[in-house]
Amino acid sequence: MCYSAQIQADYRKFIREFGTSVSFEHFVELFWQTRRDGGWSKLPKAMRAAFLAPTDEKERAVADLVAAGDKEQAIALETELFQQKTRLTTAERALAVKPTKKAENDQRIATDKIARAQRNLADLQRADLLDRDSRIFPGHYAPVMVVQDGQRIVIPMRYQCRLPGWTSAMERQKNGSYNALGTLLTVKWKRFSSNQPLRAANSFS
16 A cells, blocks of 8 residues: 555546446535544545535535535634744744744744645645645545445545554554555554454544
């Protein structure tokens, strides 16, 4: 398993090419959950953007959640920008009077965080999709086509591996669980039974 992966995020292509259906209920639940838990950045921009041109009520329910989540994310980034710009100004004023290690650290950290927030805000507000908008990393979500009761269906799933019985807290303690190389898993999961089968973590675990 690679560290990151490029995904096909447009669920309409699944429908056209494979005759699959989409579990909009799962996407609604996922978007509500990530808004509540502060995990909006784990939803690839391309996956969110695929819902922004709804054609019926089910799609519109998801589109409304995406628009609300993006708006909340923009507000959070703008708040971060204001806080870090204030921090930078304070640090620069302090350095002008008397250089200190704290002021130097605040200047460096604030400068880095301002650049990151500006970049993330620009990505959020950008209409055109880039290749990186379809890339996922460990802990991120993606649309996955599965077969349930003999029918193909698209649901959101999380890019992660976990042992049966694991909780989110256990995953944070063993944060290398995205890597399925056996030798590394032996080290990462040595406290747990190595005989238990792995399973993919779905979007609601």
